[in-house]
Amino acid sequence: MTELAIDVRGLSKHFANKVAVNKVDLQLPKGQVWGFLGPNGSGKTTTIRMLCGLLNATEGEGTCLGFDLRRDAELIRRHTGYMTQRFSFWTELTVRENLEFVARIYELDNRRRCVDDTLDILGLGHRQHQLAGALSGGWKQRLALAAVTMHRPELLLLDEPTAGVDPQARRDFWDQIHRLSNEGMTVLVSTHYMDEAERCDHIVYLAHGNLITQGTVPDIIDQSGLISFRAEGMNVRALEPRIAKLAGVEYAAYFGAGLHICGHDRALLEKAVESVADQGYQWHEIRPSLEDVFIALMDQSGADIRSHA
Amino acid sequence: MSDRRRYSQGVSLARINAVFLKELIQMRRDRLTFAVMLAIPILELVLFGYAINTDPKHLPTAIHAEEYTPIVRSLIAGLEHSEYFDISKNIPDAREGDHLLAGGGAVFVIEIPVGFTERLVRGERPQLLVAADATDPVAASNALSRINTIVNRALRKDLNGALAHLQADPGPVEVIVHPRYNPEGITQYNIVPGLLGVILTMTLVMITGVAMTRETERGTLENLLAMPGSPFEVMVGKIIPFLGVGAVQTVIVLLVAHWVFSVPFVGSISLLLFSVTLFIIANLALGFTFSTIAKTQIQAMQLTVFFFLPSMLLSGFMFPFRGMPMWAQVIGEVLPLTHFLRVVRGIMLKGAGFGDLRMELAAISVFMIVVVLLAMVRYKRTLD
Ligand SMILES: Nc1ncnc2c1ncn2[C@@H]1O[C@H](COP(=O)(O)OP(=O)(O)OP(=O)(O)O)[C@@H](O)[C@H]1O
Ligand SMILES: [Mg+2]
Numbered sequence: 001m002t003e004l005a006i007d008v009r010g011l012s013k014h015f016a017n018k019v020a021v022n023k024v025d026l027q028l029p030k031g032q033v034w035g036f037l038g039p040n041g042s043g044k045t046t047t048i049r050m051l052c053g054l055l056n057a058t059e060g061e062g063t064c065l066g067f068d069l070r071r072d073a074e075l076i077r078r079h080t081g082y083m084t085q086r087f088s089f090w091t092e093l094t095v096r097e098n099l100e101f102v103a104r105i106y107e108l109d110n111r112r113r114c115v116d117d118t119l120d121i122l123g124l125g126h127r128q129h130q131l132a133g134a135l136s137g138g139w140k141q142r143l144a145l146a147a148v149t150m151h152r153p154e155l156l157l158l159d160e161p162t163a164g165v166d167p168q169a170r171r172d173f174w175d176q177i178h179r180l181s182n183e184g185m186t187v188l189v190s191t192h193y194m195d196e197a198e199r200c201d202h203i204v205y206l207a208h209g210n211l212i213t214q215g216t217v218p219d220i221i222d223q224s225g226l227i228s229f230r231a232e233g234m235n236v237r238a239l240e241p242r243i244a245k246l247a248g249v250e251y252a253a254y255f256g257a258g259l260h261i262c263g264h265d266r267a268l269l270e271k272a273v274e275s276v277a278d279q280g281y282q283w284h285e286i287r288p289s290l291e292d293v294f295i296a297l298m299d300q301s302g303a304d305i306r307s308h309a
Numbered sequence: 310m311s312d313r314r315r316y317s318q319g320v321s322l323a324r325i326n327a328v329f330l331k332e333l334i335q336m337r338r339d340r341l342t343f344a345v346m347l348a349i350p351i352l353e354l355v356l357f358g359y360a361i362n363t364d365p366k367h368l369p370t371a372i373h374a375e376e377y378t379p380i381v382r383s384l385i386a387g388l389e390h391s392e393y394f395d396i397s398k399n400i401p402d403a404r405e406g407d408h409l410l411a412g413g414g415a416v417f418v419i420e421i422p423v424g425f426t427e428r429l430v431r432g433e434r435p436q437l438l439v440a441a442d443a444t445d446p447v448a449a450s451n452a453l454s455r456i457n458t459i460v461n462r463a464l465r466k467d468l469n470g471a472l473a474h475l476q477a478d479p480g481p482v483e484v485i486v487h488p489r490y491n492p493e494g495i496t497q498y499n500i501v502p503g504l505l506g507v508i509l510t511m512t513l514v515m516i517t518g519v520a521m522t523r524e525t526e527r528g529t530l531e532n533l534l535a536m537p538g539s540p541f542e543v544m545v546g547k548i549i550p551f552l553g554v555g556a557v558q559t560v561i562v563l564l565v566a567h568w569v570f571s572v573p574f575v576g577s578i579s580l581l582l583f584s585v586t587l588f589i590i591a592n593l594a595l596g597f598t599f600s601t602i603a604k605t606q607i608q609a610m611q612l613t614v615f616f617f618l619p620s621m622l623l624s625g626f627m628f629p630f631r632g633m634p635m636w637a638q639v640i641g642e643v644l645p646l647t648h649f650l651r652v653v654r655g656i657m658l659k660g661a662g663f664g665d666l667r668m669e670l671a672a673i674s675v676f677m678i679v680v681v682l683l684a685m686v687r688y689k690r691t692l693d
Contacts, residue, residue: 049692052535053690054534054692055691055692055693056691056693073690074537077537080535084528084531084532086528086531087528088527088528088529089529090529091527092335092338092339093335097331097334100327100330101331102536104323104324104327104330105538106536107321107324
C-alpha cells in the first residue's frame with residue numbers, strides 16, 4: 001500500500017448554522033498532484049484550511065503527513081506549505097524581505113543561500129527589491145509559491161493559485177508545480193480551470209460541501225455516464241433555443257462552431273436529435289469533456305439541494 | 310521520522326526577530342503613521358504648553374469685609390491694582406461667597422475678618438482668608454503665588470513711621486489660602502509629566518491594535534497563522550518596534566519639559582525609565598489584546614478611544630483624583646495611567662524613590678501581566 005500524505009475521514013465544518021463541508025473523506029497518496037474542483041462556495045478553501053490546521057474541524061479525524069489533525073497542528077504547519085486563495089504576503093515588504101521573513105520564521109539554516117536559490121529557481125531574482133504590492137498578479141503568485149515552498153514542505157496546499165493569471169503565466173506556474181512534484185512533494189491544488197484539472201493525477205469534485213465524485217479524468221468521465229452529441233452546420237446558432245428544452249437534453253452549449261448537447265438517457269437524446277434532423281445539421285457522438293461532466297454535476301447537485309430544501 | 314518531529318519547543322528568537330524586522334520595515338515604509346507618532350507629543354505639548362504659559366489676570370473676586378478702614382481700602386485698591394483680581398462684589402456674608410465660588414461667579418473670595426485693622430496695627434499678623442476655586446489650577450495659581458507680595462506692597466505706604474517695623478518679615482498679614490475643589494493643588498508642573506502618560510496611552514494602544522488588525526483585514530493573518538509561531542513570539546516581535554516608538558516619544562516629552570517648560574526633575578532618571586518601560590509594555594500589550602477583539606482597524610481605534618477617554622478623565626490628569634466621587638476613583642485605580650501619573654509626578658517633582666512608588670509600580674505590573682495573559686488566551690492559532 002502506498003503511503004498517504006493526507007488521510008482524513010468524515011471531515012465536516014459547520015459555521016454558525018451553515019454546513020460548509022459535510023463528511024468528506026480524502027486519501028491522498030504521497031507524491032501525487034491532486035486537483036480540487038467545485039463551484040464557488042463548495043467548501044474547497046474550508047477543507048484546505050482544516051487540513052493545515054487553520055480551522056478546527058467540527059467533526060472528523062485523520063492525519064496529515066502522519067500527524068494527527070487535531071493534536072499535531074504545529075507539526076503539520078512545519079511540513080506543509082499553504083498558498084492562500086487571496087494574496088497574503090506583505091505588500092510593504094520587498095520580494096526578498098518577504099522571503100527572508102519566511103526563512104526566519106521557519107528557522108532555516110543558511111538563510112541567505114535559501115533565499116537566493118528560491119529567487120533563482122522561480123525567476124524572481126531581478127525583482128527581488130520590488131515591493132510585493134507593486135508586482136502584477138502573475139508575479140505575486142510566483143512570490144507566494146516561492147515563499148510557501150522555501151522550507152521544502154512535504155505537502156503543498158495551493159488554493160486557486162492561478163486565478164486571474166494569463167495563460168503563459170499559468171503554464172509556467174504548472175511547470176513549477178510539476179517540478180516540485182518530481183522532487184517528491186505531494187500537491188493538492190484547487191482550481192476552476194479544466195485544463196489544469198486535466199494536468200492532475202486525480203481529481204476530487206466538491207459541491208455544497210459534499211464530495212460528489214473523484215478519480216482520474218477518464219474515470220470521472222466514464223463514471224458520469226454522460227452522453228454527448230455535437231452538431232455542426234449552417235445556422236447552428238439558431239439550434240440551441242429549440243433543442244435545449246427537449247426531454248433528455250440536460251444542457252446544451254456552444255463549443256467553437258458546434259453545439260454540444262448532453263444527457264444521461266441515450267434514447268431520449270437520440271429522439272431529440274431526430275426531431276431536428278430535417279434541418280441539415282451534421283450530428284456525431286463525442287466523448288464528453290470534463291467540463292461537460294462538471295456542469296452536469298453542478299446542475300444535478302443543485303437540483304438535489306433544491307429538492308431537499 | 311524522528312527528525313521531522315523535532316522542533317525547538319521553547320521560544321524561538323529567530324521567529325521573534327522575523328516578526329520584529331517585518332514590523333520595523335512596515336513601520337518605516339508607513340511614513341505617515343510614523344510621522345504622526347512623533348508629531349503627537351510635540352503637538353500636545355505645544356497645545357498644553359500655551360495653557361501653561363498663559364498668565365490669567367482679571368479674575369473675578371468677591372470681598373467680604375467686616376470693616377472698611379483706610380488700611381482695608383488700601384489693601385483692596387492694591388489687589389485691584391495688581392490686575393490679577395477684579396473686585397466685582399462686596400458681599401455681606403461669607404455664605405454668599407461659597408455660592409459664588411460654586412457657581413463660578415468668583416474665582417476668589419477674600420475675607421477680611423473683624424478687628425483686622427486693629428490687630429494689624431498691634432503687629433499681631435491678622436489673617437487674610439482667601440478661598441480659591443482651584444478646579445483650574447493654572448488659572449488661580451499665578452494670582453495666588455503673587456498675593457503675598459501684592460498685599461505687602463499695598464500696605465507699604467500706610468505702614469510708615471512707627472508702623473514701619475511691621476513691614477519686616479514675616480510681613481504684616483498672614484494670608485491663608487483655601488484652595489477649593491482641588492485639595493491636591495495641581496500646579497502647572499503636573500501637566501507636562503502627566504502628558505507623558507497620556508501621549509503614551511493614546512498612541513501606543515492604538516498603534517499595536519491597528520498593526521495587528523491590519524493583518525486580519527489584509528488577509529496576511531491567514532499566512533502568519535499557517536506558519537509556525539506561538540502567540541508569545543508573535544506578540545513580542547510585534548511589540549518591540551513600538552517600544553522604540555514609545556522610547557522616542559518619552560525622550561521628546563522629557564526634553565521639551567526640561568528645555569521649554571523648565572519642569573524640575575528631582576528624582577532618579579533610571580527609575581523613571583524603568584517605570585516608563587513597564588508602562589509602555591502594558592499599553593502595547595493592551596493594544597494587542599484589543600486586536601484580538603476587533604475585526605477591523607476602525608474597531609481597534611474605537612476600542613482605543615473607549616479606553617483612552619476614561620484614562621484621560623479618571624486618572625487624575627484632567628481632574629484631581631481625590632476630588633472625584635468614589636465610583637470614579639475605583640475605576641481610576643484600575644487604569645494604569647492613574648498609577649503612572651503618580652509615579653512620574655512623584656519621581657520628577659518630589660524625588661520619590663522605588664520604595665515610595667512600589668505599590669504604584671506593582672499596580673502597573675499587575676495590569677500588564679493580566680493583559681498579556683489575556684492576549685495569549687485570546688490570540689487564536691486558527692481562523693475560527
Ligand atoms: N468564516 C466563515 N463563516 C461563515 N461561513 C463561511 C466562512 N468561511 C466560509 N464560509 C461559507 O462556507 C462555504 C464554503 O466556502 P469556501 O470558501 O470553502 O468555498 P470555496 O469552494 O473555496 O469557494 P470559492 O471557489 O469561491 O473559493 C461558503 O458558503 C461560505 O460562505
Ligand atoms: Mg475558495
